[in-house]
Amino acid sequence: MALWNINKVIKYGRYLRAVLPEHPKASKRGYVGLHRVLMENILNRLLVDDEVVHHINGDGQDNRIENLQVMTRADHQSLHRREQSRNATWGKLVEYKCYGCGKLFERPYRNRDRTCKHFCSQHCVAKYAGQFK
Numbered sequence: 386m387a388l389w390n391i392n393k394v395i396k397y398g399r400y401l402r403a404v405l406p407e408h409p410k411a412s413k414r415g416y417v418g419l420h421r422v423l424m425e426n427i428l429n430r431l432l433v434d435d436e437v438v439h440h441i442n443g444d445g446q447d448n449r450i451e452n453l454q455v456m457t458r459a460d461h462q463s464l465h466r467r468e469q470s471r472n473a474t475w476g477k478l479v480e481y482k483c484y485g486c487g488k489l490f491e492r493p494y495r496n497r498d499r500t501c502k503h504f505c506s507q508h509c510v511a512k513y514a515g516q517f518k
Contacts (some may be wrong), residue, residue, distance in 0.1 A: 387426040394419055399445040420448050437461045485509030
C-alpha cells in the first residue's frame with residue numbers, strides 16, 4: 386500500500402513537485418519533491434532527514450524508479466563534487482607558461498599538472514635538461 390496518493394503534480398524549478406499539504410516535509414505551499422514521494426511509496430516509509438533521492442541521469446524531471454537512488458546527504462554531495470571537478474577541468478585546454486623559454490601555450494589539463502614544470506616543446510625540455518648535466 387502506498388503512503389501517499391498523488392493527485393496533483395506541478396513543475397517547480399528544475400523538479401516536479403507533488404501537492405501534498407499533509408506531508409511532514411511539505412513546503413508552506415504544500416509542495417514536496419515528486420522523486421521523494423515516489424521513493425517513500427516504494428520503500429513504504431518516510432525518508433529520514435539525512436537521506437536524499439539522487440537522479441542518476443541528472444535530469445530532475447525523470448522520475449522513473451530506475452533513475453532514482455536513495456543516498457546519504459554526504460554521499461550525494463561527494464558524488465556531485467567529484468562530477469563537478471572532473472567536468473570542470475579534466476581535458477579542457479589550459480594556458481601555461483613554458484618553463485624553458487617563457488612562451489605561453491595551451492594544452493589539455495590533467496590532475497598531475499599542478500606540480501609539473503611545463504614546456505612548450507621537446508626543444509625546451511632538452512635545453513632545460515642540458516643545463517643540469
